[in-house]
Amino acid sequence: MGQRYEYKQASNCAGVLAIVGMIAGVSSIVPALEEPHYLDLISAHESQVIVGAVAQFVMIPAYVGFALYLYPALKMENEVLSLGFLGFRLIAATFHFIGVILLPLFLVLGQEFAQAGASSASHLEALGELLRTARDLVNHVALILSLGVGDLLLFGILYRSRLVPGWLSVWGLLGIGLAMSASFLVLSRMTDVVAPLYLSINAPLALQSLVLAIWLITRGFDTKTLTAGHQHDGPRG
Known part of the structure; x- marks a missing residue:
């Protein structure tokens, strides 16, 4: 009984952190960087x-x-x-940290651009575009792919164990597949990260993540399924 309670509390906390992560994700958007002449605006x-x-x-x-x-x-x-799921989350955290480091560089570049003359403005614009491309590749390709591979492992476990309803796991698997395909579109320059195509492809996973977070907070894992599975089958490897 104590272990079931611990698992429920842990899943509740995970749901809260998922909500925090989504709110932080929306707050991490910097609209000025998406403008054509963003160096003038920074x-x-x-x-x-x-x-x-x-x-x-x-x-x-x-x-x-x-x-x-x-x-x-x-x-x-x-x-x-x-372990694979946890490992890919740590890899994704590294890419998040790189994204954090890249943002202040735009402030430095913006200050240099404001003080620069016409002769060096074009050089700074090229550098700024390179920096913006690097940030997009980190946040929307490397980060999404590392999260995606890890979450494929997560939902594979959840689907097999039925710790959450099967439909929720299948929804997650499909959403991850779409999100990863959107990253490849960004990598191949077939879409921009603020384009309707990219946003619409990522919408199913965003909605699924919200539903999963609410489920974890309100219902938690079905620990009876977990316990029953181990009573009859032993540890699953």
Whole structure:
């Protein structure tokens, strides 16, 4: 009974962290950086950049904490896959940290651009475009793919164990597949990260993540399924 309560509390905390991560993710958007002449706007929108960097930093403990809270129950089902899930969350955290570091560089570049003459403006614009491309590749390709692979492992475990309803796991698997395909579209320059195509492809996973978080908070894992599985089958590897 005590173990079931611990698993329920852990899944509740994971759900809360998922909500925190989603709110931080929305707050990490810096609209000024998406404008065509963003170097002219950066200095006037310094607060946007700072809030974006802080919000992306908050996503690191939220995303890693989500995995850590779920790990004990997932480990009971499949230790190898659960370690893989946790490992990819840590890899994603590294990319989050890189994204945090990149944002203040825009402030420096914006200040240099404001003071630069016409002769060096084009050079700074090229550097700024390179920096913006690097940020998009980190946040929307490397980060999404590392999260995606880890979450494929997560929902594979959840689907097999029925710790959450099967439809929720299948929804997650399909949503991850779409999100990863959107990252490949960004990588191949077939879409921009603020384009309707990219946003619509990612919408199913965003909605599924919200539903999963609410489920974990209100219902938690079906620990009777977990316990019953181990009583009859033993640890699943």
